[in-house]
Amino acid sequence: MKLLLKKGKIFDPVNNLSGEYDILIENRVVSKISKNIMEKDSKDVEIYDLNGLYILPGLIDMHVHLREPGYEEKETIKTGCEAAAAGGFTTIACMPNTKPVADNPATVEYIKAKAEKALVNVVPVGSITKNGEGKELAEIGFLKEAGVRALSDDGNPVMNSEIMRRAMEYAASFMLPIISHCEDKNLSGDGVMNDGYYSTILGLKPIPTVAEEIMIARDILLAEYTGASLHIAHLSTERGLELVLDAKRRGINVSCEVTPHHLLFDDSYVTGYDPDTKVNPPLRDKRDVTALREGVKMGIVDVIATDHAPHTYEDKLGEYDYAAFGISGLETAVSSLYTELILKELFDFNDLVRLMGINPARILKLDYPGIRVGTRADLIVFDPGRNWKVEKETLKSKGKNTPLLGKELKGKVVLTFVKGKMVYNDLENKGVLIYE
Ligand code: DOR
Numbered sequence: 001m002k003l004l005l006k007k008g009k010i011f012d013p014v015n016n017l018s019g020e021y022d023i024l025i026e027n028r029v030v031s032k033i034s035k036n037i038m039e040k041d042s043k044d045v046e047i048y049d050l051n052g053l054y055i056l057p058g059l060i061d062m063h064v065h066l067r068e069p070g071y072e073e074k075e076t077i078k079t080g081c082e083a084a085a086a087g088g089f090t091t092i093a094c095m096p097n098t099k100p101v102a103d104n105p106a107t108v109e110y111i112k113a114k115a116e117k118a119l120v121n122v123v124p125v126g127s128i129t130k131n132g133e134g135k136e137l138a139e140i141g142f143l144k145e146a147g148v149r150a151l152s153d154d155g156n157p158v159m160n161s162e163i164m165r166r167a168m169e170y171a172a173s174f175m176l177p178i179i180s181h182c183e184d185k186n187l188s189g190d191g192v193m194n195d196g197y198y199s200t201i202l203g204l205k206p207i208p209t210v211a212e213e214i215m216i217a218r219d220i221l222l223a224e225y226t227g228a229s230l231h232i233a234h235l236s237t238e239r240g241l242e243l244v245l246d247a248k249r250r251g252i253n254v255s256c257e258v259t260p261h262h263l264l265f266d267d268s269y270v271t272g273y274d275p276d277t278k279v280n281p282p283l284r285d286k287r288d289v290t291a292l293r294e295g296v297k298m299g300i301v302d303v304i305a306t307d308h309a310p311h312t313y314e315d316k317l318g319e320y321d322y323a324a325f326g327i328s329g330l331e332t333a334v335s336s337l338y339t340e341l342i343l344k345e346l347f348d349f350n351d352l353v354r355l356m357g358i359n360p361a362r363i364l365k366l367d368y369p370g371i372r373v374g375t376r377a378d379l380i381v382f383d384p385g386r387n388w389k390v391e392k393e394t395l396k397s398k399g400k401n402t403p404l405l406g407k408e409l410k411g412k413v414v415l416t417f418v419k420g421k422m423v424y425n426d427l428e429n430k431g432v433l434i435y436e
């Protein structure tokens, strides 16, 4: 079985490849990349005319909540991977705040077994502490053996500094990065949105930026002390970014990610009390959003990750105070970044591949060959001319909780290949998922 992708414009900074090329895929392996591949025998070759479309290496989302086991009403490994495929992610790292928590090898094995049948590659993240409670370390060595690529108590901070110190010492000896959810619970309290002008006029309980920054500072100090590799999850403030920049200059092994929602929306979006704007850390003020964008542009931000946090309609129902925190992000990430940031020239597609491919692969120690002859390619095709409306009915994720519902986005992922096999085809606007 041969597949010929004709005339797509490639953006592949891994292989320094850019420009229009034809790509031949034979038996799922990229066998040829060149300016004009002639395939006369059209019987056993399927030809796709990709003139005007872009081809990128498959993207990695290193921060995803797949919810299985335990919260299958919110998302399953199957549906989360379908959403990833539709969003252009060929590899996703899944957070351990499931039920049971992925703090043990059996749960990690369960996730891996389910993921084998799913559409994209899944990389499990293990819990730092037992049951994610921050009280007692998980069996980090066994988790590593079971195949986790990182450790995190995401959803909650490790409040006890001594426990975080020991976690970092173990993580360093097992060569696992710590992905830290930075939040001082005493400072965030029962807050529901960013502390500032809007929390005051809306009468909603505030979460100050310092609740996040104080923990970023602590974890940087602990990483310096222990030599651990530290990755700051969903960084959302200007001051936090300065702390990371300073740590990098001091040679500390630290990286950070920001989410599309923190780059796109500020806290004025909470004005309609839409529970889909409720997320942790909260949407920050304009100044922070501007600083995060600048941080991406300057290369201080290593990674853009969605923190895909699907919830049911019921979880998000009712008053803002009681709604669950989280935004469903896999399917809108690339299009919304394209619409708001790439088209406005904050960065380009090569940067996107660095932020959502090369850098997450480096942090999680994953192979990332890009589009190269001899490999089973993870690649995606993006149509910059396709405008689409975000609608509940067409999202593959069970989580419809996004403030982008009803909004028009520019550009869309239209083909996704995982290990050389097409798993998603939206060329004809049908959003087809392909299992076999
Ligand atoms: O908004 C969030 N939702 N932030 C987190 O840290 C956890 C996540 C979740 O698990 O729903």
Ligand code: ZN
Pocket (backbone or CB within 6 Å): 063, 065, 095, 154, 155, 307, 309
């Ligand atoms: Zn998260």
